[in-house]
Amino acid sequence: MRDSYRVPVRDVLEVGGLLKSRILAGQGGQGRTITTVSIVEAPDVLDWVRPHTFVMTGGFPLRHLDPTGGLSTAGLCRFLSQLDDLEVAGLGVQFGTHLDELPPEVLELADELEFPIVSLPADVPFDQLFSQMMVDVAGVQNDVLQRTYELHALLEGLLLEGADVQRIAEQIASVLALGVLVTSVDGRQMAAVMTEEMRAELAEADLYDETGRFRVERIRTPAQTAGGGQLVAEPIVAAGNDLARLVAFAPEHAIGEDVRYALQRAASLLALQITQRQALNVVENKYRGDFLRDVLSGRSKNREHAEVYAVGLGWRLDMPCIVVAAQIDPQDPREEPASTRVRRAWQSRFHLAWTQVVGRESPAYPVADFGDEVVVILSLPEGREDLAAEPAAAVAELQQMVERIVRSVSGDRGGGRRPFSVGTSRLVRGFEQLPAAYQQARRATEVGRRFTGGSSTSHFDNLGIHRLIGLIPDIDELTVFAQDILGELAEETAQATELRTTLQVLLDHNLNVAEASRELLMHYNTMRYRIGKLEKILGPFTTDANLRLNVAVALEVHKIQQ
Incomplete structure (x- = not known):
């Protein structure tokens, strides 16, 4: 059967006729999954047992693993290891006339292998236990299918309604009873449904850097947390493009195969939403970029018209301000040269990072992708307009803002983030000074990178003699x-x-x-x-x-x- 139909051992033991059962050893293996159940009445079980089978047996077959009919500890340990190698889900034993208990060495091996050994109720006939367990497995599978179907239908409805990533994440979290994060490939949060307790546990596990970036690169496989919970990160992919990550967190238990299948389905639908959003962003970013290019190149000479247009884009061109230019540093010669497609993906993530971080300072600050650089216009924050009359204080305030933004965009450099350099202009007091300020910011970026080798933040006013050198175009x-x-x-x-x-x-x-x-x-x-x-x-x-x-x-x- 497909992974989505496998039922964890723990789920089967919590329903129906197996409620009186108890796990003797191998508690750590309760996440092993079951697709079918078999009764073993002869010692040659290994000839036909299949993966993900829950094996039910009594004392007679186990005692006769040794041809002499004596109980062999070595034979039982070998039998248990062979079952584990075959990916059997677990072993249920009904004790009675032929066998009262298993040797301690067998139980120790089960704990070491995390292979569940279950003591079955002695007062229930095997055929009744078998039929009840098959019913229970089928019931759990049906619940899984129903839940997956409901989630898929809900998400499809949300997509048709034009819901954003946050609403979709909320539905996933609600239906699957999990904490959910949707992040960019490098771990920048796009949506979150987490309790404060969940966030605290993840922070304690060192899964957030100091800027709040989720270290998604550490969740390459299902990862256990200190509290006994589990994290899963499903890639969100469309047409070969790695778009984002869907992170699910169960704080108190492992995440079963059925839930992972549901998450994979959810990731597919999220890929549609993100792809659609990206297509719209491409158009929006073109208009934004073209407008800001006109302003910073001097082609847009009418201040009133430019300010009205900026308001239509959700921006403000307040004075005084500074222009910031940020560029991804060239690849190290020792690196394998990246393809055009990969470099575009880097630039797209870079622009997204700047947009999100600058937006936290103020969504009214213009941010645009110029293809090879991200350009921002930063003005004094609300409440600090009094600094406009003090140029030195205004510059200091804006430079501090730039440092905060750069720290947040950089994070701990994990998740495939590329090093970058930043340059800022002199203080701009008039609309007509913006083109010159843009050139100053670009020159500061270039000179700073040349002087430091990259990963630098350079302010045009602080370049000293380099400021004059940088003004020489030849x-x-x-x-x-x-x-x-x-x-x-x-x-x-x-x-x-x-x-x-x-x-x-x-x-x-x-x-x-x-x-x-x-x-x-x-x-x-x-x-x-x-x-x-x-x-x-x-x-x-x-x-x-x-x-x-x-x-x-x-x-x-x-x-x-x-």
């Missing part, structure tokens, strides 16, 4: 400048690298030879020798202030271009 001219000033120090050799390090430390210490020597753990005379060597290459930078300035700028240009 990269080749910068390269020529650095090479002209540094000469052979611009080469990528071990000697040139060592001399550049010495030169940088000297400049950092205002040419104080003693302090530079101490930092480099170098003898004073060795440092004097190196200074002489540097002056032969660069000229008298220790006495010529203009030359020293050129050398310092050239070093910064070289660092950025490495």
Whole structure:
């Protein structure tokens, strides 16, 4: 039978004629599933027993596992191991004339294998036990089918009504009596139906990072929790695209195969809803992106028209503000190059993450996907409009907001999240300044990545000399400048690298030879020798202030271009 029709041992023992039964050993195996029941009256049972069969027997076949007719502990242990290898659901034993009890070694092995051994009522004939158990199994299966059908019908109705992911999750949780999360592939919550107790237990199991991301990558198979419950994460997939995860949590028991089947059906319907939502988002995001591009490129020159259009999209273009540009960092050369389809999936998740996190600050902040970057316009939060008259305080407030957003989007970098770099503009006080601010944010992202190697947040106002360097569009001219000033120090050799390090430390210490020597753990005379060597290459930078300035700028240009 299919997995969905398998009935856990615990469910069968809780109904009908087996209520008087008790588990002697193998308590941990109550989640094993049953598809049929068999009575064993001869010791050659292994020739025909099938997986997921619950075997019922008496003392006579077990005693005669040994041809001499004596009770063999070794034979019983071997028999139990063979049943376990065949994926038998459990063994029910009716004690009586031929067998009063099982040896302790057999019960210990059952506990170790988590193989249920059940003591059957001695006052009920085998044929009656058999028929009652078959009725019970059929009854549970019927309940499972009915529940799955009801869930499927409910979800189909919700889809036709245009229900969102949250309403669908609520129905799944209600019908299956489970805690439910729907998350993105990297664990960002899309919908949740969880009690505070459930959340606390999952948090105690370290399944949330500090930003609230659910660590869905840790639930690759059904996972037990400390409280004896179980977690299952079903992938939500459509047309080969990995869309999301449906996470189910039973805090006090294992999740049976029947429930997992119902979750798989629910995941299929969720895939339809998410795909439909994504199709609508593509259209909406195009309009949003096109509008914001027009504003940030300077093509939209009418402020009043732009503000009215923004309100129609649910946005506000309040001043003062800053522009934020975020880009996924290039792949490490050691990584296998990702396909276009994979990179698009990364960008889509990246945009979704920024949209959700920025939306928690305020849904009125414009957020758009420009294909290779996500662009945001952040204005002062409600209640802090008084900072508009204090530029320094306004910038500090907005930069703190950016740091919060970046932390939340980054999380612990789990779930397949890609590293990214962020740049922010200067404070914008007028609508006409937005195009320049956008260029500043992009330049801050680019310069910050070049200078740090990636995973950076750079504010245009804090770039220092890099801010001026970043404004020079001709990269080749910068390269020529650095090479002209540094000469052979611009080469990528071990000697040139060592001399550049010495030169940088000297400049950092205002040419104080003693302090530079101490930092480099170098003898004073060795440092004097190196200074002489540097002056032969660069000229008298220790006495010529203009030359020293050129050398310092050239070093910064070289660092950025490495």
